[in-house]
Amino acid sequence: MSTKSVTQQYSSARDRYAELGVDTDVALEALSRIPISLHCWQGDDVAGFERSAEGLSGGIAVTGNYPGAARGPEELRADLDQVVGLLPGRHRLNLHAFYGEFGERKVDRDAIGPEHFAGWIEWAKGHGMGLDFNPTFFSHPLSADGFTLTHADPAVRAFWVEHGKRCREIGAKMGEALGSTTVTNVWIPDGYKDLPVDRKGPRERLLESLDAMFAKVIDPAVHLDAVESKLFGIGSESYVAGSHEFYMGYAVSRQKVLCLDAGHFHPTEGISDKISSVLQFVPRLLLHVSRGVRWDSDHVVLLGDDLLATAQELVRGDFLGRAHIGLDFFDASINRIAAWVIGTRAMIKALLVALLEPTEKLREMEAAGDYTGRLALLEELKMMPFGAVWDYHCERSEVPSGMRWLDEVRRYEREVLSQRAAGAAVAV
Numbered sequence: 001m002s003t004k005s006v007t008q009q010y011s012s013a014r015d016r017y018a019e020l021g022v023d024t025d026v027a028l029e030a031l032s033r034i035p036i037s038l039h040c041w042q043g044d045d046v047a048g049f050e051r052s053a054e055g056l057s058g059g060i061a062v063t064g065n066y067p068g069a070a071r072g073p074e075e076l077r078a079d080l081d082q083v084v085g086l087l088p089g090r091h092r093l094n095l096h097a098f099y100g101e102f103g104e105r106k107v108d109r110d111a112i113g114p115e116h117f118a119g120w121i122e123w124a125k126g127h128g129m130g131l132d133f134n135p136t137f138f139s140h141p142l143s144a145d146g147f148t149l150t151h152a153d154p155a156v157r158a159f160w161v162e163h164g165k166r167c168r169e170i171g172a173k174m175g176e177a178l179g180s181t182t183v184t185n186v187w188i189p190d191g192y193k194d195l196p197v198d199r200k201g202p203r204e205r206l207l208e209s210l211d212a213m214f215a216k217v218i219d220p221a222v223h224l225d226a227v228e229s230k231l232f233g234i235g236s237e238s239y240v241a242g243s244h245e246f247y248m249g250y251a252v253s254r255q256k257v258l259c260l261d262a263g264h265f266h267p268t269e270g271i272s273d274k275i276s277s278v279l280q281f282v283p284r285l286l287l288h289v290s291r292g293v294r295w296d297s298d299h300v301v302l303l304g305d306d307l308l309a310t311a312q313e314l315v316r317g318d319f320l321g322r323a324h325i326g327l328d329f330f331d332a333s334i335n336r337i338a339a340w341v342i343g344t345r346a347m348i349k350a351l352l353v354a355l356l357e358p359t360e361k362l363r364e365m366e367a368a369g370d371y372t373g374r375l376a377l378l379e380e381l382k383m384m385p386f387g388a389v390w391d392y393h394c395e396r397s398e399v400p401s402g403m404r405w406l407d408e409v410r411r412y413e414r415e416v417l418s419q420r421a422a423g424a425a426v427a428v
């Protein structure tokens with residue numbers, strides 16, 4: 001579509017929304033201020049850059065063998081350059097600890113420091129982006145038996161507590177260097193495949209480990225701690241120590257950020273309805289936006305009912321100021337750059353649709369008991385021309401509208417990704 005017709009279509013869409021009392025310019029202004037935290041791990045199938053790569057463990061799995069996975073920091077950053085160039089707005093990057101740049105030496109998890117992330121900080125600075133962070137409690141010999149912060153052996157627990165402490169320091173350094181609060185999110189895989197007899201012990205130890213890890217007070221302007229629950233993983237089907245109830249209680253009692261991952265609940269349970277509940281009790285929320293499909297919690301995010309409901313809750317409840325939106329999916333069966341772009345653009349689109357809602361009108365109907373009108377209008381809104389507003393937003397932000405972004409991804413695949421020999425390692 002030509003730029004002229006994008007503008008024309010926008011102008012008629014603007015009139016249609018104005019009839020409902022919605023100002024599309026105001027919605028776009030609000031939309032361009034919402035950062036999405038891009039997960040670095042979509043680009044290399046959650047492999048990381050450690051010397052003695054262990055192979056992915058911890059009950060998460062990436063399937064597919066599409067060529068072109070990034071093999072080191074330079075490639076991953078080049079891929080991310082592509083991704084951010086196809087997204088309207090200014091976003092953030094979310095790193096896992098095993099994506100540090102460790103050089104030729106083996107640097108174990110209890111020895112990492114901010115120096116290993118200097119390249120990332122510089123990259124983020126160059127893009128005017130903030131960074132978020134995660135300790136990596138998986139893909140390591142000391143997590144191989146399925147336990148980290150809950151381990152029965154105090155020496156193993158101490159190793160992981162030290163890792164967590166160092167990650168908080170790294171996160172704080174990132175936040176300070178970039179002038180933008182870093183959220184460091186703790187997720188551990190600990191759990192049992194089959195029925196445990198002692199459900200209490202691991203949770204007691206988790207509580208103790210977390211308190212030890214979080215003992216040092218860090219300025220919340222530069223760094224915030226988040227904790228992420230999970231219902232089950234591959235190999236931890238019967239019991240996960242860090243359940244929703246555990247972390248809900250922990251976050252409430254310690255006033256930590258609670259992370260809700262869309263794929264970590266029962267299949268018919270969405271995270272949207274949890275937002276206004278948990279924010280009565282925790283100061284802030286981190287969302288891991290994902291899409292669960294049967295056993296898998298991490299499919300590429302699409303603009304579906306669940307995603308829309310989450311965006312609507314954030315907007316309707318005026319929660320955007322207390323919610324950090326992060327992505328968490330990984331697919332190795334399609335072009336990885338496309339996976340990032342599809343998922344991130346879907347998240348931004350969902351926020352746009354939510355911002356284009358005549359919420360006041362709907363609230364008035366609800367308050368007046370006019371549930372008939374409420375339902376009719378909610379249904380009618382699905383036919384509104386938000387696509388025209390989206391295209392205009394992309395063009396104005398100097399990123400391709402419609403499907404044109406895919407041309408750019410295909411060009412990069414031809415010129416760069418297809419040249420990467422599958423499985424070959426490069427120096428990091």
Ligand code: RNT
Pocket residue numbers: 041046060096134187228230261288297328
């Ligand atoms: C795993 C959690 C966790 C991971 C990342 C890689 O089930 O969702 O957030 O996906 O830390």
Ligand code: ZN
Pocket residue numbers: 187228261288328
């Ligand atoms: Zn997650």
